[in-house]
Amino acid sequence: MGRPADPARRERTLAQATDYVLAHGLAGLSLRPLAAALGTSPRMLLYDFGSKQELVAAVLAEARRRGAVRLAGRLPARTGSVQDRLRGIWAWISADERAPFVRLFFEVHADGLVHPENYPGQGEAITDWFDTLGATFHDVCTGPDDTVTPTVVMAVVRGLLFDLTATGDRRRTDRALDRFAELLDR
Amino acid sequence: MGRPADPARRERTLAQATDYVLAHGLAGLSLRPLAAALGTSPRMLLYDFGSKQELVAAVLAEARRRGAVRLAGRLPARTGSVQDRLRGIWAWISADERAPFVRLFFEVHADGLVHPENYPGQGEAITDWFDTLGATFHDVCTGPDDTVTPTVVMAVVRGLLFDLTATGDRRRTDRALDRFAELLDR
DNA sequence: GAGTATATGGTACGACTGTTTCAACAACGA
DNA sequence: TCGTTGTTGAAACAGTCGTACCATATACTC
Numbered sequence: 095m096g097r098p099a100d101p102a103r104r105e106r107t108l109a110q111a112t113d114y115v116l117a118h119g120l121a122g123l124s125l126r127p128l129a130a131a132l133g134t135s136p137r138m139l140l141y142d143f144g145s146k147q148e149l150v151a152a153v154l155a156e157a158r159r160r161g162a163v164r165l166a167g168r169l170p171a172r173t174g175s176v177q178d179r180l181r182g183i184w185a186w187i188s189a190d191e192r193a194p195f196v197r198l199f200f201e202v203h204a205d206g207l208v209h210p211e212n213y214p215g216q217g218e219a220i221t222d223w224f225d226t227l228g229a230t231f232h233d234v235c236t237g238p239d240d241t242v243t244p245t246v247v248m249a250v251v252r253g254l255l256f257d258l259t260a261t262g263d264r265r266r267t268d269r270a271l272d273r274f275a276e277l278l279d280r
Numbered sequence: 281m282g283r284p285a286d287p288a289r290r291e292r293t294l295a296q297a298t299d300y301v302l303a304h305g306l307a308g309l310s311l312r313p314l315a316a317a318l319g320t321s322p323r324m325l326l327y328d329f330g331s332k333q334e335l336v337a338a339v340l341a342e343a344r345r346r347g348a349v350r351l352a353g354r355l356p357a358r359t360g361s362v363q364d365r366l367r368g369i370w371a372w373i374s375a376d377e378r379a380p381f382v383r384l385f386f387e388v389h390a391d392g393l394v395h396p397e398n399y400p401g402q403g404e405a406i407t408d409w410f411d412t413l414g415a416t417f418h419d420v421c422t423g424p425d426d427t428v429t430p431t432v433v434m435a436v437v438r439g440l441l442f443d444l445t446a447t448g449d450r451r452r453t454d455r456a457l458d459r460f461a462e463l464l465d466r
Numbered sequence: 467g468a469g470t471a472t473a474t475g476g477t478a479c480g481a482c483t484g485t486t487t488c489a490a491c492a493a494c495g496a
Numbered sequence: 497t498c499g500t501t502g503t504t505g506a507a508a509c510a511g512t513c514g515t516a517c518c519a520t521a522t523a524c525t526c
Contacts, residue, residue, distance in 0.1 A: 096471025119394035204390035208305035245456035249439025270431035282501025
């Protein structure tokens with residue numbers, strides 16, 4: 095009895111809020127502008143999520159979920175040379191459409207350095223890639239449990255992403271990845 | 281005529297403020313807590329720096345200045361193998377004493393992605409290293425104007441720093457650097 | 467219709483923000 | 497001592513923040 099609950103509203107709001115955060119970043123996030131952009135009110139945001147902190151947590155989870163989905167059908171390209179596979183990953187992750195995700199990724203990392211008490215699953219965001227990457231580059235790994243090779247690969251990718259987002263120098267970073275691919279293949 | 285100015289006060293405050301920012305981060309920086317910790321008042325901070333934005337700019341410049349000084353007598357170690365030089369850089373930059381600088385570095389980068397209008401000299405913070413690094417690793421560069429090799433080296437270092445600061449896994453990141461050093465030397 | 471649970475708007479609270487204003491104090495030259 | 501210039505404290509301003517409170521509207525069962 096009573097009016098039926100509408101769980102779809104929360105999901106709809108979460109999706110929109112995630113769009114907003116991906117577009118505007120986490121740092122200056124404020125309930126009132128967010129609610130205004132979403133066509134709702136701060137009152138409803140708290141009604142659905144309890145507090146700003148929980149809202150942010152839900153948004154980050156949603157963003158990671160989206161990234162994982164987009165990644166799923168992409169990475170397992172074992173075909174081709176090591177260079178091709180590496181170039182494929184780099185082309186995918188450094189594409190302009192990924193920029194909001196990359197930005198949010200760096201933002202969360204930076205904030206996690208100052209406030210480690212939040213972001214309890216931060217380490218996983220790093221080590222998550224190892225299984226998939228280890229499979230993708232099994233032929234240059236020392237063994238099935240090799241975590242060092244995936245660590246190096248991801249370090250190069252993240253480091254070049256860092257460089258690219260800061261300098262915008264696409265040519266130099268692209269070439270740098272090719273150079274690393276050469277090193278790795280031999 | 282009149283009371284003589286005391287420029288030393290501003291410098292003293294700047295040094296303390298830089299300490300404070302290195303310890304507490306940039307994100308939540310606020311004038312009143314900062315002033316309280318420094319034994320001064322928000323009034324005086326604005327009197328000396330004009331505005332919070334200018335204060336932050338001055339602090340960032342001071343922080344970079346300190347980092348450059350610490351770096352100056354360190355990098356030009358051309359002796360030894362490529363691995364040794366690389367390990368030296370990694371050991372130096374990933375040392376615990378450098379953690380505040382690294383943290384601030386990541387924080388500025390992340391904020392610069394959302395607000396590029398500030399941080400006009402962000403690109404330089406990346407490309408600054410090329411000359412010194414090019415000299416340090418001249419034997420693995422393709423030429424005197426090779427920017428690709430320094431880009432790769434710094435990408436690995438930054439990427440591993442990212443990993444280390446997020447996961448705290450010193451062993452894996454150390455080994456990853458060694459693995460990269462092997463790749464680079466051949 | 468009454469009863470009831472969810473959904474929503476409006477408003478205000480207390481705490482914070484960077485900055486300004488006004489007044490007073492301190493140290494100098496004349 | 498007076499005027500001048502640099503320094504400093506206290507308070508207030510205008511704004512934003514997350515959040516809580518209260519009333520009301522909506523949609524359902526009985």
